[in-house]
Amino acid sequence: MKIDAVDLFYLSMPEVTDAADGSQDALLVRVAAGGHIGWGECEAAPLPSIAAFFCPKSHGVCRPISDSVLGHRLDGPDDIARISAMVGYNSMDLLQAPHMLSGIEMALWDLLGRRLSAPAWALLGYSASHGKRPYASLLFGDTPQETLERARAARRDGFGAVKFGWGPIGRGTVAADADQIMAAREGLGQDGDLMVDVGQIFGEDVEAAAARLPTLDAAGVLWLEEPFDAGALAAHAALAGRGARVRIAGGEAAHNYHMAQHLMDYGRIGFIQIDCGRIGGLGPAKRVADAAQARGITYVNHTFTSHLALSASLQPFAGLEADRICEYPAAPQQLALDITGDHIRPDAEGLIRAPEAPGLGLQVAASALRPYLVETEIRIGGQLIYRTPQL
């Protein structure tokens, strides 16, 4: 097959707020090759990503992504790796490239799986898709009471694992954070897995993060996520060396394999969290999963948006039976739910798994998405280089 077309769709809720909620808009990717269709989703700012695909060339290694994708061969997984390597080299100086590539790469696995009647995880080399325990990914409330109620509601909804993130944590006192974290534990109950995500709030301040460790241990928190700037590897390692039971988690910002590897090797994290919509898709994510296995580090997906993104992010560790916990977008915006007609739901044991169906295993509900389309048009030197295509 040759890649005949790549169509990009910018979708959005009518209103986008300042909440750290990545499901408020989406960049959906449709790839056509050999009469087949594949879908992917970038976890990325839509307009700069569209620009990265269609922009005029700046020089030999700052080329638009389209140059390394359109018209190229796609017959097997090696072709996906080859295309990704071409983008990596030809678009080396185009910073936005990995975020844009991610949705395309995902769509290539979806398309190839449909063509070969195999789920993406099988094409990645796994023999089975194992059940994972989904954790609800929630935002801290403005008050401990609100957090407590959110934790209780998640428990009622069947979640035995919950991650709270962002909101007021790290912005006030250590005591105020303790109240929030203890409220989360109380709402969840003593037997649930509790994780805390502070969204890089401590910058590079090891002491500020370390001041929260006693509470995190007292509340039996499994991991503390993104305490620091993603590049502050020495700060991560320093915090990991403070003797707390809670382990450090990170990796969502990794936009290539090496960034994840650095967090593991130099940052001494215990959980590596990969978003397939940012790291360049399933291929580099699988490489991270292999590296994590070799190091005894737990691989976890990072997914805050649609079930298409969820399926994609489950594929790279679908076959790792011991890496059992997974992120589940428990309260996304309606847009994220509407992207697929079918959804990945917990089974009778409360576990979810990457679908058995070919490719990413879900149907994109194209016509249902039309109300979310953000009509976009880019002209360069009077020439139309992008206009929202027909969905």
Next chain:
Amino acid sequence: MKIDAVDLFYLSMPEVTDAADGSQDALLVRVAAGGHIGWGECEAAPLPSIAAFFCPKSHGVCRPISDSVLGHRLDGPDDIARISAMVGYNSMDLLQAPHMLSGIEMALWDLLGRRLSAPAWALLGYSASHGKRPYASLLFGDTPQETLERARAARRDGFGAVKFGWGPIGRGTVAADADQIMAAREGLGQDGDLMVDVGQIFGEDVEAAAARLPTLDAAGVLWLEEPFDAGALAAHAALAGRGARVRIAGGEAAHNYHMAQHLMDYGRIGFIQIDCGRIGGLGPAKRVADAAQARGITYVNHTFTSHLALSASLQPFAGLEADRICEYPAAPQQLALDITGDHIRPDAEGLIRAPEAPGLGLQVAASALRPYLVETEIRIGGQLIYRTPQL
């Protein structure tokens, strides 16, 4: 002062080729505050960068850069750091952000310097702007003969230091590369500083790079630049440990302080090369220069484009007397030369230095640039969000 306006200008040569020549287009930034004007230049793909400034918000930490710049206070260097930190946090998930911010941050130093009648290097804390030995940055010829002639021409033009890069190196045999490198040495003469840049051609293949070390030492090459993928820190360290005299150089792709720090601490490089048009501007570059000093690593600018970019890239190490070698765009496209009305030229001793004049110390030749303007227009939901402004 409040930042009143940021105007972005996409400039290009009439034809852009596949050469690894970043001077074929430019994204020029004009900032206005308190009746003053400052100019900067992103070393970045123009269209995705423009999109990063003007795009609609995706969520709380994926906001357009404009949110953290327009209307904000600018009275001193601390304000520049504060604005950069805001962009870093508010645009955390917008991958293109650091490339776009770089040109703005540069313009803020230019503007602030003009307002305070001080060169940017003085505002950065240096007491003098020391002379640097410029090296001509040239592309390898297609044949050793062509390379030899380019080296001779550079010598004739007064350059005592030359860096050859890209072209055929690493794509053929070790012997073919040796012919090229020896031709460069022959053309330059025995007493000149010779550097070799291979533009990440070896990926992560330490043995392929190591096979070139004997030639590099035989030709007395000062540094081998970017042998590997910029994130392949372990490969850099492995090559640095092979006992060759030639040292490893890298860092041009660093889009934040930490990436540069990782190359120094984990990659064991001997020269750290920073492009102020990519790393986020002068502030983070100065932080790298300080860190390099503390480690005994030589700081070098990376500059392939205009003299505005050259001035910006000289500022962060202007006051480091011992870090004496600097990159000089010896054969840029006419566009790059036309960006400023005045230029940084070698003095009688063949040295260049960051200007003594306020800000970045050069005049942007706005009207001369109009023929290079690439008229660009972006519409979202029928609304015009960007159109090339009046230059």
